[in-house]
Amino acid sequence: MYLHVPMAWLASADYVLLALCGLLCMVWRHPLAGIMALEAGPLGATATALCLITGSLWGKPGWGTWWVWDARLTSMLVLFFLYIGHILIIRAFDDPVRGQRAAALLALAGVVDLPIIKFSVQWWNTLHQPDSITLTGAPTMSMSMFYPLLICATGFTLTGIALLLIRTRATLLERRAQSLALREPLV
Amino acid sequence: MIHPALWPPHWGFVLASYGLVITVLAIMITTSLLRLRRASQRLTLMQRLQDTAANPATGQEKD
Numbered sequence: 001m002y003l004h005v006p007m008a009w010l011a012s013a014d015y016v017l018l019a020l021c022g023l024l025c026m027v028w029r030h031p032l033a034g035i036m037a038l039e040a041g042p043l044g045a046t047a048t049a050l051c052l053i054t055g056s057l058w059g060k061p062g063w064g065t066w067w068v069w070d071a072r073l074t075s076m077l078v079l080f081f082l083y084i085g086h087i088l089i090i091r092a093f094d095d096p097v098r099g100q101r102a103a104a105l106l107a108l109a110g111v112v113d114l115p116i117i118k119f120s121v122q123w124w125n126t127l128h129q130p131d132s133i134t135l136t137g138a139p140t141m142s143m144s145m146f147y148p149l150l151i152c153a154t155g156f157t158l159t160g161i162a163l164l165l166i167r168t169r170a171t172l173l174e175r176r177a178q179s180l181a182l183r184e185p186l187v
Numbered sequence: 188m189i190h191p192a193l194w195p196p197h198w199g200f201v202l203a204s205y206g207l208v209i210t211v212l213a214i215m216i217t218t219s220l221l222r223l224r225r226a227s228q229r230l231t232l233m234q235r236l237q238d239t240a241a242n243p244a245t246g247q248e249k250d
Contacts, residue, residue: 003208043215050211054204061197159212166219173226180233 001145004058006153007051010160011079012114014044017164018086019111022104032168034100035175037107038090039167043160045083052076063127071120072128075113082110 018040024033055073056066067073086103093099121130132141139146195201 003204007208046211046215050208053207057200057204057207061200159216163215163219166223170219170223170226173223173230177226177230177233180230180237183237 001058002149002152004051004054005149006156007047007054008076009153010156011044011048011051011076012117013157014040014047014160015079015082015107015110015114018044018083018107022107025100025104026108029097034096034104035171036164036168037086037100037103039164039171041083041087041090041103043163043167045080045087047160048076048080048083052080068127070126070128071124072117072126075117075120078113079110079117082106082113086110 018037021033021037021040024030025037052073055076059068060066086106089106090099090103093102120126121128133139133146133149141149
């Protein structure tokens with residue numbers, strides 16, 4: 001639980017960031033938003049994959065099966081495919097700006113999946129348990145489990161932010177070096 | 188050593204989950220830091236080459 005739940009939160013939060021970057025890219029054409037979207041995609045895909053795998057590892061002893069085509073699990077798998085599509089589209093064009101705009105469209109369209117993931121356990125009769133933590137109500141789990149979960153979630157979120165900033169900075173430096181190399185012959 | 192019969196239930200699944208997440212995180216952090224280091228070294232090199240190309244005399248005087 002201390003790995004699966006924070007990974008699920010991180011995967012959803014990363015997609016919100018991806019959609020915001022897409023919006024910034026489409027409306028204001030901010031170049032940094034495109035670079036952030038480029039780097040947020042693989043991080044989100046990794047978090048989603050880890051969420052699905054750790055959930056499967058938890059499901060086998062808990063439910064007796066690795067996988068069911070349950071609404072929560074399926075919508076999370078759709079999120080993973082959205083991330084994969086975004087990663088492929090943003091790198092598919094020779095012109096990076098065109099790639100960023102095409103990927104932004106996918107990111108914005110895919111936002112529909114987030115409320116489906118969140119409310120799937122309420123809308124449909126699923127094998128997956130309902131949410132133990134909500135923004136409005138008290139958690140339905142023991143406090144001795146709730147606080148470690150919060151610490152784990154904070155740690156993973158901060159690691160995710162740090163990784164995103166490191167990778168974005170690396171891309172910026174790579175592009176600056178590339179533009180210097182292309183500016184004029186050095187010798 | 189604790190006898191395997193006394194290990195927590197489903198310890199294999201727990202070990203697999205933690206092992207997987209820690210390995211993936213370690214790989215991601217290491218590769219990201221290495222990429223940042225390589226990019227910053229390349230940029231420094233390009234800037235130095237540009238400076239040398241712009242002021243060749245300065246480079247010769249230093250020699």
